[in-house]
Amino acid sequence: MKRIAVLTSGGDAPGMNACIRAIVLTAHRNQIEVIGYRHGYNGLLKREYQPLHPGDVVNIIQRGGTILRSARCPEFVSTESAERAAQNLNDMHIDALLIIGGNGSFMGAEHLGRHWDGQIITLPGTIDNDITGTDGTIGYYTAIDTALEAIDKVRDTADAFERIFLIEVMGRHAGFIGLNAAIGSGAEQMLLPELVDDGNAIDLKQIMRHVKVTREKRGMCSYIIVITENLYPGGANALATKLTEEMNVDCKPVILGYIQRGGSPVSMDRILATKLGAYAVEAARDGKHLIMIGEQNHNVVEIPLEQTRSSKKPLDPYLVEIQQDFFDLVKNPV
């Protein structure tokens, strides 16, 4: 093996730089050259790349974002684009392509795999943690801590005013950030996609009853609801307005939004990214193909790429139970 390429694709996630660094350093000690494509699959199509030497990854382990830039690339579904990418990779004599990204990026990887003979290895980089086959994803742990820090701040005001706050966190299809942010912040209620029956709307009456009874039992105090994005039409803003009207108490929304994506990665993400990045190069060197490098039970594992979306990764049921039991109106009599 002489030369590999790496790209970051999809939403950026803290730790992507730590992963790039590990790839470059591991390749270096295996005498493998590395080039980085810029702007995700777009760079692959436009031959936009840069060489990556150990000197290029000094002091990036602690940086959010990605030095290779990222982008969506909607056109990367056509046969023509995959063939062009394959041609470009061959022209550059790339033996293996390493792709750091989420589910969308992995579909791109499989698409490319149908048109290119080289090895393709993916690494899970997304704050959403919605990738099957790995316990965590690069960026996920930082996103939880960022959400927690923000909710801790909101709790100050919530307490000062004995007020209801509705905190919207990221996680369109998965409640991983939401569950952990709710547990970690001691939130009184959480609304996650996994807990809302398919086709059913959020049960406003039940939410309001919980707020009312909990505050009566405890005495008036702050009350925080964690909700994932896209779960209620109009988002947390609309739901807060609705609750304020219906309950006749002030309910304020806070949309954490893009601040959850950025920031210096926490240790968990730096270390996970480093492990996966180092292993990915070793797997490439050993001829592996169409796999994702993930982590299960603290061990690095290789997962066939098509299995990463074969099933939905479940939330930790014990965590869900704890969070619900703590504030269960029946189980917690006065």
Add this chain to the structure above:
Amino acid sequence: MKRIAVLTSGGDAPGMNACIRAIVLTAHRNQIEVIGYRHGYNGLLKREYQPLHPGDVVNIIQRGGTILRSARCPEFVSTESAERAAQNLNDMHIDALLIIGGNGSFMGAEHLGRHWDGQIITLPGTIDNDITGTDGTIGYYTAIDTALEAIDKVRDTADAFERIFLIEVMGRHAGFIGLNAAIGSGAEQMLLPELVDDGNAIDLKQIMRHVKVTREKRGMCSYIIVITENLYPGGANALATKLTEEMNVDCKPVILGYIQRGGSPVSMDRILATKLGAYAVEAARDGKHLIMIGEQNHNVVEIPLEQTRSSKKPLDPYLVEIQQDFFDLVKNPV
């Protein structure tokens, strides 16, 4: 002087607890008793209070929010409510009342002053810094740093995607947080109430032209606009949608909202709160009345209460000029 009372009113601000602590410790060494009314003026009306001894303020200097709780009190404009408050204060043998809050709270203080014989002293506690007569207000410095931390994180994603972000910060009528957050984050543009002509709408065309030309000159890169709340109909969400449509590039909104109010106060707020709190007790002891304790040029000052809203406090003109010049399209030719 035997006994004073303190209350926190209006929006909570980081450093209010540090101020309460300084009041209690200073009163203690002057052999003055302190009681704290809870929930702002509401506690004054409902006789809801607690004694405050030095032991009650241990380990609160670093806490956000306010241990005395806060609240709005819309009814505190009637003669009846002021008379009831006066009666309650007299029944408790309060010699002086210290009020930590913003402009609304100060109006309540003046209202009470027309119906009560005791001394009234106010302390500026608001993240907005929109109080004349003091260079800074308790909570203002923390709010700037909280905004900056969030914008730093957004910049990571903005860079990774070379994207436009619109960050909405607090400051309904004043651009202090907005100006400092823009300068401190290296934002490419800022939209503040002081810089938008009265009656004029925000000039969308000018904004778009600036984005376009700046990105052309520099090469495509991230671009951050800081905007204060309530400046555009529908807020940053509506403006981002508008810009996305008009410019045909992705423009994402981030509403910092209530996370700007909370958090452990930064040193500037802890120290300002401590200075003002200590001085307020000394001023009370010395018989002062209807004044605000503020800070000008690093010295503690006493300001007649009615002067605190006699004029609008201006932004630092040199800071405004710097921020505008850095990104002035004419002054910065290619």
Add this chain to the structure above:
Amino acid sequence: MKRIAVLTSGGDAPGMNACIRAIVLTAHRNQIEVIGYRHGYNGLLKREYQPLHPGDVVNIIQRGGTILRSARCPEFVSTESAERAAQNLNDMHIDALLIIGGNGSFMGAEHLGRHWDGQIITLPGTIDNDITGTDGTIGYYTAIDTALEAIDKVRDTADAFERIFLIEVMGRHAGFIGLNAAIGSGAEQMLLPELVDDGNAIDLKQIMRHVKVTREKRGMCSYIIVITENLYPGGANALATKLTEEMNVDCKPVILGYIQRGGSPVSMDRILATKLGAYAVEAARDGKHLIMIGEQNHNVVEIPLEQTRSSKKPLDPYLVEIQQDFFDLVKNPV
């Protein structure tokens, strides 16, 4: 089961409060009363305790330290002290005692178990992570992130001056913090107890050769060594002086010390503490005895107490290998 007691013992660790909260909330929903002994085993001997209701644990999940205080209790090895503790527990009608602490506290638990008929359940609370039978310990994850934040700051100066820094982290007998801090910070070298042969001194010549060659290869740049406490006679201060003398370049020591123990717990510690605390009450309710509640591969487990020190918990060998390979002088030729 009617009543349980909890105490925190040994060095405090971020997350202990989150654990106390989970214990109280879980006991409440099982209609079990909770009392908390203060100052570790000392409170057990002196009958110093407080009732713990759900209202007492509001807003403590994010606090460092422990609301029950902690202390060392050297006298808790005598038969007399264990018998006194047993008597006090019986007088209070305690069915089960939950002990949050480290190895020393666990020995106290076993000692008490030989003299008391009630159930004893321990929870691993220590920043050192040196407890067998659980993948992580409460406080460990925060300590790593605290160390990383500090090293990130030192790296700024190290880079500015192209200087060598020696960072001393906690971990008297175990290199868990050291290894993760080294990986996470991109440190150029790490000195851990597990990697130094028994009876052998640290090999100064090898350290200096690594510094010299690495800097020559890369060009002059910053160089960070992470070392655990007590590994070199006189600590990092003495080693820095020695290296400065021998190498004739400035080598500065930084002792992180007690700042690693405190601070608001990161999400990992809040969640681990919550899981273990909730489970411990369920285990007590179910009659379990002389076990530690730990976590293995993301599942809560029960471990016989005597097994928690039956063997030494190893470092992750792949992480050790990565860290060493990145800076291996032979494997990384110019």
Add this chain to the structure above:
Amino acid sequence: MKRIAVLTSGGDAPGMNACIRAIVLTAHRNQIEVIGYRHGYNGLLKREYQPLHPGDVVNIIQRGGTILRSARCPEFVSTESAERAAQNLNDMHIDALLIIGGNGSFMGAEHLGRHWDGQIITLPGTIDNDITGTDGTIGYYTAIDTALEAIDKVRDTADAFERIFLIEVMGRHAGFIGLNAAIGSGAEQMLLPELVDDGNAIDLKQIMRHVKVTREKRGMCSYIIVITENLYPGGANALATKLTEEMNVDCKPVILGYIQRGGSPVSMDRILATKLGAYAVEAARDGKHLIMIGEQNHNVVEIPLEQTRSSKKPLDPYLVEIQQDFFDLVKNPV
């Protein structure tokens, strides 16, 4: 004016990069070229420099350290070195040299001024704030907040163990960081160079009496002493050992050390750095010479360089008084 140069010298300070950025952007809009000398005065002697364009200072406003590197340069006292520097500056057609640093760097500036005809303008960049003529210095505000964050963490453990901690902060000759860290953390005692009589040793008996009486009055609780470096022979380590022996209670030292220098600058430092940097270029453009650009009462000022060390800048006497009064044993009877 066609071309200016900038260098950073002496200990690095957070905000130096923000200052470099402001210099480059302001020069650009005035059509002035900028080059940066690397490694302080050493780069001036060795002709080690780099051009600085607006594109080079993107995304550095939030970075600690200095992109120009820094270094001590002991040889820069000789006539020969100043003449060589002057020659190098002339060869490069530099009209003005901007120097960001502390007192030592300013002496170098004056020395150079005696041998070079170009304009010399200095900017105060040091965490110690020990420069006369400016209210604050670049880096000072971040250092205070960094110290505070660390002390807040130590307070957690101090409370948990009701223990005495001795925190050593930077400030060899000036107690600015110490005073503000003590006030901001609610420290029970502070030991600063300004408060220790010349030639007198620290009064150990008085310290111990204060600890003893304060803890008796309040009940046993944590007790924090802030001390500046070099104030006690052997530093905080030696003093802690001494106090532990003499008082027979555990007293633990924490040396904050180099973590105070690094980290992302807080808003105050970013804004101060930006103001001073922008103004310095305008002053250069206007022909100013041998001045320091400082800030007094929120306004940018020009100070003749020789006045910056004409007298010692005093601590804020009111802050000193408050801190001492809060814990005065006589003024605070039980």
